[in-house]
Amino acid sequence: MKDCEEIREWYQEQRQRKEQSRMDYCKRQIEALGYPVTVYPDGKKLTFELNGNTITVFPYKGWCTGKGIKDGRGIQNLLNRLRKERRQRLELENTEFDCGHNVDHNPKEEQI
Numbered sequence: 109m110k111d112c113e114e115i116r117e118w119y120q121e122q123r124q125r126k127e128q129s130r131m132d133y134c135k136r137q138i139e140a141l142g143y144p145v146t147v148y149p150d151g152k153k154l155t156f157e158l159n160g161n162t163i164t165v166f167p168y169k170g171w172c173t174g175k176g177i178k179d180g181r182g183i184q185n186l187l188n189r190l191r192k193e194r195r196q197r198l199e200l201e202n203t204e205f206d207c208g209h210n211v212d213h214n215p216k217e218e219q220i
Contacts, residue, residue, distance in 0.1 A: 123168075126168065127151065127152070127167070127168045128151070130167040130168050130170075130183070131147065131151060131154065131167045131168070133167070133183070134154065134165060134167040134183050135147060135154060135167075137183070137187050138154075138156055138165075138187070138190065141187070141190045141191065141194055142194065143156040143157065143158065143190065144156060144157070152166060152168065153165060153166045153167075154167065158174070158176050158177065158190070158193065159176050159193075161174055161175040161176040162174055162175075163176070163177055165183075165186065167183060169181070170182050170183050172186045177189055
């Protein structure tokens with residue numbers, strides 16, 4: 109029985125280390141993409157806002173869920189989705205609006 113207890117303790121220590129490591133990695137990566145992250149006090153999940161919706165991530169299991177993303181596993185899948193979203197947002201910001209009518213949609217104030 110003592111061996112079982114030692115194995116259980118070892119497993120719990122390993123899991124805690126991995127949980128913390130994955131949480132830190134996930135938090136850093138999401139914040140690097142420009143999304144403020146909130147870590148829950150239990151240390152098992154984090155949340156952030158994407159297009160006005162709350163996304164919940166469970167880094168140890170690799171599960172993410174929320175309106176606006178496809179629920180699923182894999183932190184890399186989530187990060188790829190966020191990178192794609194960021195690229196699209198930047199492209200939209202950098203694209204000038206052209207309706208084809210030779211109209212200046214951003215008129216500058218006339219100087220007197």
